[in-house]
Amino acid sequence: MVFSRYIATRGFLAALTVVGLAALPQTAQAQRISGVTASSNMGSFSSTNIANTVNGVGLDSLSLTANHAVANFGDYWLSSFGAATGIIDFDLGGLYDVSGFSFWNARDVVQTETGIRGVAVTFSTNGSSFFSALGTPTEFAQATTSSATNAPEIFSFSPVSASYVRFTVTSNWGNPNLTGFNEVGFSGTVSTPSSVTPELPGAMQLLPALLPVALIGARKRFKKA
Numbered sequence: 001m002v003f004s005r006y007i008a009t010r011g012f013l014a015a016l017t018v019v020g021l022a023a024l025p026q027t028a029q030a031q032r033i034s035g036v037t038a039s040s041n042m043g044s045f046s047s048t049n050i051a052n053t054v055n056g057v058g059l060d061s062l063s064l065t066a067n068h069a070v071a072n073f074g075d076y077w078l079s080s081f082g083a084a085t086g087i088i089d090f091d092l093g094g095l096y097d098v099s100g101f102s103f104w105n106a107r108d109v110v111q112t113e114t115g116i117r118g119v120a121v122t123f124s125t126n127g128s129s130f131f132s133a134l135g136t137p138t139e140f141a142q143a144t145t146s147s148a149t150n151a152p153e154i155f156s157f158s159p160v161s162a163s164y165v166r167f168t169v170t171s172n173w174g175n176p177n178l179t180g181f182n183e184v185g186f187s188g189t190v191s192t193p194s195s196v197t198p199e200l201p202g203a204m205q206l207l208p209a210l211l212p213v214a215l216i217g218a219r220k221r222f223k224k225a
């Protein structure tokens, strides 16, 4: 009798554990979001292409801590001449919980003054209405020329559910006509909308957890019979 009560208690505790595990939020390690595309209303200078700021070209690895080579026209982007401020949009290719980004400001063989300085970072789920979030930067540092390569500025903030990120560029580090940057990489995990959770009635949701208890009860009754 004592033993069967012990078994029943263990079964109940196991059921509680199952309930507890089911209630835990799914946590995944944030990593570089791949497949991001970029566009801008600031145009493109010469043969520079804004695609080369999100595809990893120029980085020594596809990571958020990589170094970027001193840029040339083939691996970074500059705005059209005279369009030093404007909007840069990033399409993440899906809904993510964005928790930060790494940013490699403009550094080419000529200068770093084209780098973005004043910026507003906003987010969107539909690509048309954008909202701000706490903890995002309002200024990017001017790239340093003290090392052979370009290290990123790494920003992190509370996860924001978004499919699009917008940089609104308000100034650069001194070039009157051109603004650009070498690369950006966003950090996040695929966002799982809460609506995916099965909408079962409350008692139904407990069924898997209560099953061990029910089985033990049935076994006890079978032993008594």
Ligand SMILES: [Ca+2]
Binding pocket: 052, 053, 054, 056, 057, 058, 059, 068, 075, 076, 182, 183
């Ligand atoms: Ca690049």
